[in-house]
Amino acid sequence: xxxxxxxxxxxxxxxxxxxxxxxxxxxxxxxxxxxxxxxxxxxxxxxxxxxxxxxxxxxxxxxxxxxxxxxxxxxxxxxxxxxxxxxxxxxxxxxxxxxxxxxxxxxxxxxxxxxxxxxxxxxxxxxxxxxxxxxxxxxxxxxxxxxxxxxxxxxxxxxxxxxxxxxxxxxx
Amino acid sequence: xxxxxxxxxxxxxxxxxxxxxxxxxxxxxxxxxxxxxxxxxxxxxxxxxxxxxxxxxxxxxxxxxxxxxxxxxxxxxxxxxxxxxxxxxxxxxxxxxxxxxxxxxxxxxxxxxxxxxxxxxxxxxxxxxxxxxxxxxxxxxxxxxxxxxxxxxxxxxxxxxxxxxxxxxxxxxxxxxxxxxxxxxxxxxxxxxxxxxxxxxxxxxxxxxxxxxxxxxxxxxxxxxxxxxxxxxxxxxxxxxxxxxxxxxxxxxxxxxxxxxxxxxxxxxxxxxxxxxxxxxxxxxxxxxxxxxxxxxxxxxxxxxxxxxxxxxxxxxxxxxxxxxxxxxxxxxxxxxxxxxxxxxxxx
Numbered sequence: 407x408x409x410x411x412x413x414x415x416x417x418x419x420x421x422x423x424x425x426x427x428x429x430x431x432x433x434x435x436x437x438x439x440x441x442x443x444x445x446x447x448x449x450x451x452x453x454x455x456x457x458x459x460x461x462x463x464x465x466x467x468x469x470x471x472x473x474x475x476x477x478x479x480x481x482x483x484x485x486x487x488x489x490x491x492x493x494x495x496x497x498x499x500x501x502x503x504x505x506x507x508x509x510x511x512x513x514x515x516x517x518x519x520x521x522x523x524x525x526x527x528x529x530x531x532x533x534x535x536x537x538x539x540x541x542x543x544x545x546x547x548x549x550x551x552x553x554x555x556x557x558x559x560x561x562x563x564x565x566x567x568x569x570x571x572x573x574x575x576x577x578x
Numbered sequence: 579x580x581x582x583x584x585x586x587x588x589x590x591x592x593x594x595x596x597x598x599x600x601x602x603x604x605x606x607x608x609x610x611x612x613x614x615x616x617x618x619x620x621x622x623x624x625x626x627x628x629x630x631x632x633x634x635x636x637x638x639x640x641x642x643x644x645x646x647x648x649x650x651x652x653x654x655x656x657x658x659x660x661x662x663x664x665x666x667x668x669x670x671x672x673x674x675x676x677x678x679x680x681x682x683x684x685x686x687x688x689x690x691x692x693x694x695x696x697x698x699x700x701x702x703x704x705x706x707x708x709x710x711x712x713x714x715x716x717x718x719x720x721x722x723x724x725x726x727x728x729x730x731x732x733x734x735x736x737x738x739x740x741x742x743x744x745x746x747x748x749x750x751x752x753x754x755x756x757x758x759x760x761x762x763x764x765x766x767x768x769x770x771x772x773x774x775x776x777x778x779x780x781x782x783x784x785x786x787x788x789x790x791x792x793x794x795x796x797x798x799x800x801x802x803x804x805x806x807x808x809x810x811x812x813x814x815x816x817x818x819x820x821x822x823x824x825x826x827x828x829x830x831x832x833x834x835x836x837x838x839x840x841x842x843x844x845x846x847x848x849x850x851x852x853x854x855x856x857x858x859x860x861x862x863x864x865x866x867x868x869x870x871x872x873x874x875x876x877x878x879x880x881x882x883x884x885x886x887x888x889x890x891x892x893x894x895x896x897x898x899x900x901x902x903x904x905x906x907x908x909x910x911x912x913x914x915x916x917x918x919x920x921x922x923x924x925x926x
Contacts, residue, residue, distance in 0.1 A: 423783070426881065433880040437616040445621070 453532040455564035458517050461508060462531040462553040464562075471552065472527035475503040479519035479528055487512035488519060506548040510536055520565065529558045529565065592693050599672050603828040604634035606871065613875045638821065646817035649722055656720035661819040664713025665826030668833050670706045674699040675836045676761040678846045678860040690761055691860060699760035700752055703837060704745055707792070710830060711737040714794070714801050717823070718811035729810025732886060733794060733801035739893035740791035740798070746901035747781040747788065750908040751841045754778070760837075764845025768852045775842040780904050782842045784897055786873070789838060791893070793830045796878035800886060835870035839863060 418424045444451070453459075464472040475492035493504035519528050531553060538544050555562070608623065608630060615622030623630030648657055673693040681688040689695065696702050711734055718730020751774050755763045767773050775782045791798040802810040812823045839845055843866045846859030854862070884892070911917075 426877075429880045430876060433617045433876065436619065437613070439619060441616070441621045442619045443621045 451534065453534075455560050457532045457534075458515055458530040459532045459534045460510060460513065460515065460530070460536065461517075461519050461528050461551070462533070462558060463506065463548065463551045464527050464529060464555050464558060465552050466555055470497060471502055471548075472525055472555075473503050473506065474499050474501045474525055474527070475506070476501075476524065478522040478524060482518040482522035484516060484518060485512045485514050487514075503548060506551060508546050508551060510544045510546055511541060526562065529561050531558055531561065587688055588693070591691060595672060595675075595677070595691070595693055596669070599669065599829055599832060600825070602832050602871075603825050604638070606828040606831065606875075607637065607824065608633050609871070610875050610878070613872070614879045617879045641818050641821040644817040646819055647814070649814045651722040652814070653720040653722070656716045657814075658819070660713050660717030660720055661815065661822035661826070662713070663716060664710060665822045665829065666713075667706050667710035668826050668829035671703045671833045672829070672836070674702050674760060675833065675840065676764060676845060677836070677863050678856045679765075681856050691856075692761065695761050696759070698758045700748060700758045700763075703760075703833075704748065707830070707833075708737075708741060710826070713823075713826065714811045717815065718801075721811070721814035723814050725807045725809070725813045726811050729801045729807050729813070733811060736791055736794075736798060736800050736889060736893070739890060740788045740897070743784055743893065743897040743901045744788040744792055746898075746905050747778070747785040748841060750778055750781045750901075750905045753905070753908050753912050756912075760840050760845075764840050764847065767844035768847050770844070770847070770849040773842065773844040773847070778842065778904070778908070780900065781908070784901050784904065785838060785842065787897065789834050789870075790874070790877065791889075793827065793834055793874070795827075795831065795874055797881040797884050798889060799883060800889060805883070831871060831874050832867070835867045835874070836863075838870050839866040 466472050475490050477490055477492070480488045480490050487509045489505065489507040489509075490503050491505040492501055494500060495502045515530065517530050520530050536544070611633075612622040612630070614620075623633040626632040626636045648654065674696050676690045676692040676695060676699075678691040681691060714733040714737075715730040718726040718728075718733070721727070751763065752758060754774060754777060755766045757763060757766075790796070794801045800810070802812070804810075807813070812820055815823060846856070846863040848854040848858055848862045851858070
């Protein structure tokens with residue numbers, strides 16, 4: 407059995423008034439302290455390398471997409487947000503996606519696609535804003551997802567640094 | 579025979595006072611949000627107009643266009659009438675408040691800035707203010723919802739226990755000034771030394787506490803009780819009916835702040851300037867009233883709500899005996915013709 411022992415109040419506490427005045431003085435002082443509000447649309451969010459925004463596809467320096475449409479991200483996606491149709495290309499890697507759709511309404515920004523990708527082709531960018539007028543407009547196709555590599559460089563470096571921790575000498 | 583000038587003067591006064599009351603009620607909703615924001619390191623409404631000053635207008639427009647829902651099984655007539663009953667007493671009681679001394683413009687005396695200078699002003703305000711709880715109770719009962727009913731019940735119990743204290747403290751002031759006329763009560767406090775707050779310190783404190791309970795404000799907002807009763811008596815209300823409840827609450831706050839100013843802070847008397855012109859007096863009155871209005875907001879964002887049994891035990895076991903003792907003591911002093919401060923002076 408639990409016996410809760412109530413705190414014995416002193417006379418000053420029983421009178422309420424001194425304690426009430428103490429509380430009032432605290433709230434009055436706080437009124438003059440600066441606000442911590444971030445005025446969001448005007449003041450942008452603070453973004454760090456750890457920020458896991460919407461997934462984006464890497465476009466290499468030679469203007470070619472890094473994705474080889476292996477479908478691993480599609481398989482890893484827990485929300486079934488990714489749809490890929492593979493196709494052939496004349497480049498050395500021979501394959502590139504003909505269609506790469508991410509349904510941003512289904513995407514839960516978990517980052518599994520980023521982890522699954524063997525070609526460092528998909529990364530979680532720092533883009534967070536997601537609003538549109540129709541559901542169709544929020545199914546992003548390959549053109550909307552493409553980003554030059556340098557735009558994602560901070561995140562790429564961060565992911566590589568984290569992955570290095572688990573890199574064993576035997577793995578390449 | 580009433581001259582048409584008198585009617586015109588009265589009409590102008592009514593328009594000024596009533597219009598200001600509604601305005602203050604609307605601005606108080608903004609002030610509430612602004613001050614609460616500042617106390618919590620936030621900014622508060624700042625999107626509509628400069629410093630969010632048009633926010634009350636935007637809220638009003640929103641309320642008008644909101645759908646007004648009525649729960650199934652509600653008493654349709656009482657459900658519609660309750661918001662009106664809650665707001666009306668506040669609008670009526672403002673009539674007896676004298677806001678300034680005699681207004682003199684160009685040698686013309688227009689009387690006090692008051693809708694009605696009643697000889698029974700105190701009695702009138704108390705009797706009408708006592709009706710305000712009907713809106714809360716009927717609104718709670720007519721909603722056919724258990725939360726609303728609980729809120730209404732609590733409001734009625736609280737109102738009965740605290741109105742006694744309120745009346746007894748006011749009675750002590752009335753005994754001191756020997757009149758029920760609010761204008762004469764404020765006239766008796768022309769100099770700062772005569773303010774009733776000095777001769778009635780205990781009465782003033784009891785009045786302030788009872789004032790919070792009377793207007794259902796924190797820490798005594800048992801009619802609403804967001805934490806346990808959803809929203810208390812106005813759980814089922816929406817749209818303009820809900821807005822009317824709010825307008826009533828803020829108007830009641832304004833009126834009781836005015837009453838506290840008249841009874842304890844000398845109404846329009848300016849400290850250390852007894853012969854101040856009427857407009858300075860009016861400014862002093864408004865300043866004193868806004869101190870009380872700020873106190874309402876300040877306390878709301880500081881204190882947690884009492885428990886209901888605590889509320890009852892404070893009301894009946896502490897406030898009421900103290901108010902009775904205060905009244906008895908005042909009665910003795912008045913009937914013997916003693917002056918409190920002179921009596922204290924004699925002790926030393």
